[in-house]
Amino acid sequence: MSDGDQVQLPALADDGDSGDQFVADLRRIIEAGRVRVATAVNTSIVATYWEIGERIVREEQDGQARAGYGDHLLRRLGRVLSRDVGRGFAEQSLRAMRQFFVTYPIRSTLRSELTWTHSEDALKRRLAQLSAAYDEAQLTDVDGDGNLP
Numbered sequence: 001m002s003d004g005d006q007v008q009l010p011a012l013a014d015d016g017d018s019g020d021q022f023v024a025d026l027r028r029i030i031e032a033g034r035v036r037v038a039t040a041v042n043t044s045i046v047a048t049y050w051e052i053g054e055r056i057v058r059e060e061q062d063g064q065a066r067a068g069y070g071d072h073l074l075r076r077l078g079r080v081l082s083r084d085v086g087r088g089f090a091e092q093s094l095r096a097m098r099q100f101f102v103t104y105p106i107r108s109t110l111r112s113e114l115t116w117t118h119s120e121d122a123l124k125r126r127l128a129q130l131s132a133a134y135d136e137a138q139l140t141d142v143d144g145d146g147n148l149p
Helices: 021-061 067-085 091-103 116-140
Strands: none
Touching: 021 067, 021 091, 067 091
16 A cells, blocks of 8 residues: 555444434444443442441341431441442431341342342332331221231
C-alpha cells in the first residue's frame, strides 16, 4: 500500500439510523452487556441487604425477641452507617432489610433476577397479607381470650 492509497472504511450513518447492520449489532452487544451489569448489581444488592438483615436479626435478637434493644440498635446503626457509608442505610432502610431476612430466611430461595425493588414490593404485599390475617383472627376471637372458636 503506498502513501497515496487510502483504506476504504464502511459507510456508517451519522444520524443514528439503525438501518446499518454493523451499528445495530454493536448496539445489541452494548445493550446485552448493560443488562448483564444491571443483573449482577441487582443480585449483589439483594444479597448484601439480605446479609445485613440477617446480621441485624442475629445481633438484636440473639435468638430471642428483644424489641427495645432492637429499636435502639437500628436507630444507632442508621445514624452511624448513614454517616460512614452514605445514603441508603437509614433506620427505615435497615428495618426493611431486617424484615427482608425475617420474611425470606433461606437465602437460596431468593431468585437471582429479583431486584431490591421487587423484594420490597413483595415484602410489603406479604406484610399486608399477614396484617389482614391477623385482623381477621382478631375479629373472630369473640371472647378476647386469644383462642378462636
